[in-house]
Amino acid sequence: MQKRILYYPGCTLKTTAKNLEKTAYAIMQALGYELVEMHDWNCCGVVASLTTDDLMHHLAPLRNLIHVEDQGEDKVVVLCDMCCNTLKQTNLRVKENPDDLKTLNAFMDRENDYKGTVKVYHFLEFLRDEIGFDVIKKMVKKPLHDMRIMPYYGCMLLRPREVAIDDAEDPQILSDLLTILGAEVIDNPFKIECCGSYHTIEEKQLVSRRAYRITSYAVERGADAIMLSCPLCHFNLDVRGKEAEKLFKGYKQIPIYYYTQLISVALGLDPSVYGFDQHMVDPTLLLKKKGVLHTRKIEI
Amino acid sequence: MTKNQALNTREISKIVFKKGELVKEVEELSGENLFGCYQCGTCSAGCPFVEDMDLLPDEVIRYVVLDRREVLNSKTIWLCASCYTCAERCPRDINITKIMEALRQIILRRKIDYTDVLKIPKKERETIPQLAFVSLFRKNIG
Ligand code: SF4
Ligand code: SF4
Numbered sequence: 001m002q003k004r005i006l007y008y009p010g011c012t013l014k015t016t017a018k019n020l021e022k023t024a025y026a027i028m029q030a031l032g033y034e035l036v037e038m039h040d041w042n043c044c045g046v047v048a049s050l051t052t053d054d055l056m057h058h059l060a061p062l063r064n065l066i067h068v069e070d071q072g073e074d075k076v077v078v079l080c081d082m083c084c085n086t087l088k089q090t091n092l093r094v095k096e097n098p099d100d101l102k103t104l105n106a107f108m109d110r111e112n113d114y115k116g117t118v119k120v121y122h123f124l125e126f127l128r129d130e131i132g133f134d135v136i137k138k139m140v141k142k143p144l145h146d147m148r149i150m151p152y153y154g155c156m157l158l159r160p161r162e163v164a165i166d167d168a169e170d171p172q173i174l175s176d177l178l179t180i181l182g183a184e185v186i187d188n189p190f191k192i193e194c195c196g197s198y199h200t201i202e203e204k205q206l207v208s209r210r211a212y213r214i215t216s217y218a219v220e221r222g223a224d225a226i227m228l229s230c231p232l233c234h235f236n237l238d239v240r241g242k243e244a245e246k247l248f249k250g251y252k253q254i255p256i257y258y259y260t261q262l263i264s265v266a267l268g269l270d271p272s273v274y275g276f277d278q279h280m281v282d283p284t285l286l287l288k289k290k291g292v293l294h295t296r297k298i299e300i
Numbered sequence: 301m302t303k304n305q306a307l308n309t310r311e312i313s314k315i316v317f318k319k320g321e322l323v324k325e326v327e328e329l330s331g332e333n334l335f336g337c338y339q340c341g342t343c344s345a346g347c348p349f350v351e352d353m354d355l356l357p358d359e360v361i362r363y364v365v366l367d368r369r370e371v372l373n374s375k376t377i378w379l380c381a382s383c384y385t386c387a388e389r390c391p392r393d394i395n396i397t398k399i400m401e402a403l404r405q406i407i408l409r410r411k412i413d414y415t416d417v418l419k420i421p422k423k424e425r426e427t428i429p430q431l432a433f434v435s436l437f438r439k440n441i442g
Contacts, residue, residue, distance in 0.1 A: 192385075194383035199381060206352055
């Protein structure tokens with residue numbers, strides 16, 4: 001019997017990060033789990049409410065947590081780093097401040113009260129803590145030998161520390177994952193530095209400079225590619241990074257993979273789920289060169 | 301950013317604070333004690349946006365403490381993307397991320413927006429991921 005686990009997508013997973021979602025579904029299936037999208041979810045608001053008196057912006061995340069309880073579950077898995085961080089921060093705030101929860105519950109008079117039973121997992125955290133990387137390791141069919149990859153964490157997996165899934169200054173979860181997939185880890189002090197986030201809208205050049213700084217250091221150390229988890233980091237490093245080629249002479253952007261894509265490749269899952277067509281910098285060339293992706297098109 | 305900046309300077313100068321009120325409001329909104337800062341500069345040393353900032357994060361704190369209201373015209377508070385690095389590293393355990401948010405909120409709650417949505421080109425609206433838009437609106441529009 002497949003084990004069922006509830007999943008909160010968030011807006012971006014349905015558009016620019018469909019590939020992240022599809023690969024996650026495929027991985028869970030391969031592991032004997034069924035990832036089930038929760039119904040009646042809403043946008044979480046992306047960024048956590050940071051002022052003491054602003055309860056209003058906890059409503060959107062809280063409503064999702066209520067709906068997880070309504071659907072009879074006490075666990076929810078999230079793929080987007082930003083959604084996950086926001087849901088976790090609201091969850092923590094209401095658990096630590098019963099008065100705030102009372103106010104919020106009273107305000108949402110058409111919803112059931114939140115009982116505080118839900119645990120929010122980042123998908124990476126779920127793979128590490130609930131499934132175990134050793135289980136994934138045993139299933140690797142095409143090890144990513146000879147691929148030199150820099151893990152990139154950005155902010156939302158690591159900070160603030162109350163909701164972090166790893167050490168804020170020297171996280172290991174992505175390098176551990178790369179190691180079991182057979183890749184060579186290229187460490188880099190910029191792995192925990194912000195990609196520029198939403199400035200990608202009004203400060204494109206600034207974000208291109210961030211992408212350049214993060215990537216060029218990795219390239220200098222011999223990285224072929226970067227592996228990350230957040231859809232906004234992905235856009236900024238992939239798209240704004242590509243644009244950085246115009247700002248910095250001789251600079252060439254390397255491919256940016258989601259960890260779910262590299263797991264899928266290493267497990268030899270159906271290439272139709274990879275979603276490499278959603279990338280700016282072609283991620284297939286490197287994989288073909290390393291012999292883990294076949295050139296023949298699979299007809300559907 | 302420069303265009304919006306000019307617009308803001310004019311409107312922001314209309315915000316009235318009595319002596320000592322600015323720091324009080326920032327402390328109330330952020331829940332942080334700004335007087336605990338001993339100006340070590342750790343926050344600024346790790347901030348990924350300092351190259352573009354007009355005031356360093358530790359200077360922002362000092363300006364607020366000294367009641368220098370021009371801090372509200374600073375580009376820094378809008379460049380802060382809430383990456384939480386400074387808050388993680390402050391040896392005095394001051395959450396600068398929340399202080400930056402409080403300063404933005406002081407402006408936004410007086411109905412002065414930083415971002416003009418209509419100025420975002422249509423093409424960008426179609427290609428940039430939603431989460432970038434939602435966070436920008438949450439941070440820069442009241
Ligand atoms: S790191 Fe903390 S104590 Fe040091 S200058 Fe910044 S806010 Fe002040
Ligand atoms: S939270 Fe803001 S001020 Fe602090 S390091 Fe990040 S961008 Fe800089």
